[in-house]
Amino acid sequence: MxxxxxxxxxxxxxxxxxxxxxxxxxxxxxxxxxxxxxxxxxxxxxxxxxxxxxxxxxxxxxxxxxxxxxxxxxxxxxxxxxxxxxxxxxxxxxxxxxSSSKLSEVVVTGVSRATELRSNPVPIVVLTKKEIDQNVNNNIIDAIVKGIPGVTAVTTGPNISKPFIRGLGYNRVLTLYDGIRQEGQQWGDEHGIEIDQYGISRAEVIKGPASLTYGSDALAGVINLIPYIPNGADGKLNGDIITDYHNNNGLVGSSLGLSYKTGDWKYAFRATGKMAHNYRNKIDGPVYNTSFQEYVLSGMTRIDKKWGYSQFIGTTYNNKQEIPDGSRDSLTRRFTVQVAEAPNDNIKNRPLASDDYLNSYGVTPLHQHIQHYRLYNKTEVKLGDGLLNTALGWQQSVRREYNHPTLPQQAGLFVTLNTLNYDLRYSPPVFAGLETSFGVNGIYQTNRSKDATDFPIPDYNLFDVGGFFFAKKTIGKTDISGGIRYDTRHITWNDFYVGANPANDFEQRISATAADARLQFPQFQHTYHGISGSLGFTYNISERLLLKANIARGYRAPNITEIGSNGLDPGAHIVYLGNRSFNPEFSLQEDLGIIAYLKDADLQVELFNNQINNYIYQSRLDDANGNPVIIVPGNTTYQYQQSKARLYGAELSFNLHPQGIKWLAFNNSLAYVVGINQNEALIKQSYGAAKYLPFIPPVHIRSEVRFKLQGKYGLFSKVYLRTEADAYTAQNHFYALNDTETATPGYTLINAGIGSTLIRKSGKPICELFLQADNLFDVAYQSNLNRLKYFEYYQASPNGRSGIYNIGRNLSFKVIVPF
CATH class of the missing domain: 2.60.40.10 (Immunoglobulins)
Incomplete structure (x- = not known):
């Protein structure tokens, strides 16, 4: 029984x-x-x-x-x-x-848990995959620059873009990949972000200090590039094939993405390859040594359970990028090729670059080789109504720069950076409407020089750790959030000696006891501390009208070049001189914003004021007679400076999308920033030449008219046409001391595009097509953030043009085939 x-x-x-x-x-x-x-x-x-x-x-x-x-x-x-x-x-x-409103969109960057955009008082902008796809670009940073006011980039040709937010860049902008901070020698000028542009599903950009969540290096803001997480029917292989072609530099890009889901498990894989020859413009013709080859692999495994999820992601990035130096024939202005080493290298007698060199997809012997490897795990565990999030990752950046024409296999610069990322945070259950979160995160890092001939920075060890507390509460129509964080960073290196290498007549690292040993980097040890915090509110005047205000204290420890550099970076053609007595940067930034998403239009106004103590910047070094200091022939010398600084400005966007004319949209934006150097003694001594900060973009105005055709036209669906005016005013507020920067004329670029989704009779899409024309009228221009503008060997030129110009007219075509 x-x-x-x-x-x-x-x-x-x-x-x-x-x-x-x-x-x-x-x-x-x-x-x-x-x-x-x-x-x-x-x-x-x-x-x-x-x-x-x-x-x-x-x-x-x-x-x-x-x-x-x-x-x-x-x-x-x-x-x-x-x-x-x-x-x-x-x-x-x-x-x-x-709906045109993004107020209810959920963001994950800079917050303790997923939060609606409307309730976050910190200025944050989201760029979706659709928006990234519709702006055909050479790299992911250029897509963000085109889509988000207030974000610019310092460039060295089409494939090298380093992001700046509101006039601040390099180590002040923290780039994340899926929330894991990207570590890839960010201090370098001549390489970009080592991330596959075709594998990104969305980008979230914080404009302003985000040190509260991420610690040092987020003084200017954060760019979080979020990879695609696969979804779809169980037991079915999904994916896409992307083909991209640009006619100006012959860029050919191909990417294959695969995803598979079975029960609680998800898998994804992507392989991408890109190659391009030299870009061209109507002033310079083909710009010698700007071609590149780039290959990326990435894979993901993820499990979703009742208790939460856990995912592993691995990526490999391999890029060979040529290094331009701008040398030319003085009369014809044709580019020339370095074939001898200093002091036997005579700039005026270099041979001309052949047509084979100028139009080849191959990479010349003088190039850089960037490799980046990444493996990390992110896990979220539900503890009742609370959340425990962990992240642990390892990444390695290997950077070689080949600058010896007589020994092309000998790297001038060869450094390997290993980084361990860790993050642990807990979000308790909401109590009485109060959301809280606290945690600890940071990095451990080692950098080592290998078989090289130039040593711009020492070998170093770095340990960074910080703890934070964050809280958020809604009272009536007001969302209030803020928190506090404490960071500490310890950096150390030992004595670093160099001396002659008899095998190749260059320098090498040697022991302190060698006969000709020269101490290039005396040992150093220091610990930096910083307290950061923020407090802000969002007042919901109505469902579609918001007022936001935030005040934040940011913190950034000096980076390795600012305190430790003492040598040539061959790819940048610059000898950097650091200062080990520098103090950390601290900023106090106030933000005020008004957002209105109305029936027929949306309006967003953001005002900011940023006061920075101990601001660190580069300045070209001249001697007492006003002549450039030349430590290494053919290369300029820059010395880092530190002073108080102030940056202020605004971003404005106004988008018209009348409900009665659904096929029409008129989108407009404006970005304005001023950077003031507050070193009064230096300004007085330089007769005002040092009044402004370097790398400050001019006023940027963008206007776009977009036509979105309704319905289907045979195979074609979701057809759109767009035309855009991209205008930059003249930049006459620049850091002029020792000719570090020069004035930049204004210019306007006209861009246009058309796109559509091709569908079968069943409604199943065949592919997405994008055709775009940038700089349609082939305007000759130089961005003030284009480093190649200053690649010039002569005081005057026959055509009155100095330096290298930006890319000319570019027609691009992209196809995305889903399956």
Whole structure:
């Protein structure tokens, strides 16, 4: 009898466990399939995203009544009641309405847990994959620069862009990959961000100090590049093929992405290759030594459970990038090739660059080789209503610069940077409407020189750790958030000696006891400390009208070049001289913003004022007679300076999208920043030449008219046309001391584009097409943030033009084929 009862209970339990239902359907917009829309059952763990055909399916649901919530960026969230039974799948088809408002979009950067954009008082902008795809670019940073006012980039040709936010860059802008800080020798001028542009699903940009969450190096802001996390139907291989071509520099880009989902497991893989020959403009013709070859592999494994999720991601990046130096024939202005070493190298007698060199996809012997490897884990564990998040990662950056024409296999610079990232944070359950979070994070880093001939920085060890507390609460119509953080960074290096290398007649690292040993870097040890914090509020005047204000204290410890450099960086053609007595930078920034997302338009105004103590910047070094100091022939010398500084300005965007004319949009933005050097003694001594800070962009105005055709036209759907005016005013407020910078004339570029999705009769997409023309009228211009502007060997030229100009007209074509 007892056995029979147990058997009945067991069978009953199995029957109850087996009584599960499912929900399936299709999400559309104007009867067109909507991919990547999210469908969840409110208050449960059940949810999924739609595939390329807009279809979705949620399995293993306990029967009952639920509230299904469907959302997608750029659309109005829909909530529908649905009943689930165990007899047959419930069918729910949803047609979302488009919306221009981004106020309800969820962000993850700079916050303790996922937060609606509307409630975050810190200025933050989101760039979606759709927006990234529609701006065809040479790299991911250029896409962000085009899409977000207030973000600019210092460039060295088309593939090298280092982000600046509101006039601050290098180590002040913290670049993240999936929330893990990117470490790749950020101090260098002549290489970009080692990230695959085709594998990014969205970018979140914080404008202003974000030291509270991330510690040192987030003084100017944060750019978080978030990779694509696969979703879709179980047991089905999904993916895409991307092909990209640019006619100016012949760029050919190809990328294959694959994803697979089975039960709780998700897998993804992407392989990307890009290559380009020299870019051209109508002043310089082909710009010698600006071609590149880039290859990236990435893979992901992720598991989602009731307790949370855990994911592993690995990436490898390999880039060979030529190093331009700007040498030319003095009369014809044709580029020349270095074939001898100093002191046998005569700039005036170098041979001309051949057409084979100028038009080849091959990389010349004088180039840099950048490799970056990354492996990390992110885990989120649900502890009741609280969340425990951990991140642990390792990355290695290997950087070689080959600058010896007589020994092309000998690297001038060869450094290996190893970094261990760690992050632990806990968000307790919400208590009385108060959200809190606290944690600790940082890095451990080692940098080592290998078989090189130039040593601009010493070998060093760095340990960085910081703890923070964050809180957020809503009181009536006001969202209040803020917190505090304490950081400490310890950096040390030993005596570093160099001497002659008899094998190649260059220098090498040697022991202190060698006969000709020269101490290049005396030993150093120092610990930097910093307290940062922020406090802000968002006042919801109405559902679509917000007022935001925030005040933040930022902190940044000096980087390795600022305190330790003493040598030639061959790729930059600059000898850097640091100062080991520098103090950390501290900033106090006030932000005020007004955001209005109205029926027919949206308006956003952001004002900022940033006061920085101990601001560190580069200045070209001249002697007492006003002549440039030359330590290494053919290279300039820069010495780091430190003073008080102030940056202030505004960003304005006004987008018109009348509901009565759904096919028309008129988008406008303006960015303005002024950087003032507050070293009064130096300004007086230099007769005002040092009044302004270096690397400050001029006023930037962008206006775009976009036509979005409604309905289908045979195979073509979602057709859009756009034309854009991209205008930069003259920059006459520049750091003129010792001719570190010069005035830059204004210019206006006209860009245009057209795009469409090709679909089958069934509604299944065939591919997405993007055709774009940048600098349509082939304007000859130099950006004030273009480093090549200063690559000039002569005081005068026959055509009156000095330095190298930016890229000319570029026609580009991109195809994305999903499967």
């Amino acid at each position: 007892r056995l029979a009862i147990l058997s009945i209970l067991l069978l009953t339990s199995l029957r109850v466990m087996a009584q599960k239902g499912s929900l399936t359907g299709k999400v559309t917009v104007n009867n067109n399939p909507l991919a990547y829309a999210t469908v969840i059952l409110n208050g449960t763990k059940h949810g999924t995203t739609t595939d390329q055909q807009g279809r979705y399916e949620i399995k293993n649901i306990t029967p009952g009544d639920y509230l299904a919530v469907c959302s997608s960026v750029g659309h109005i969230t829909d909530k529908i009641k649905v009943s689930i039974t165990d007899k047959a799948p419930a069918i729910l088809n949803i047609d979302l309405k488009e």
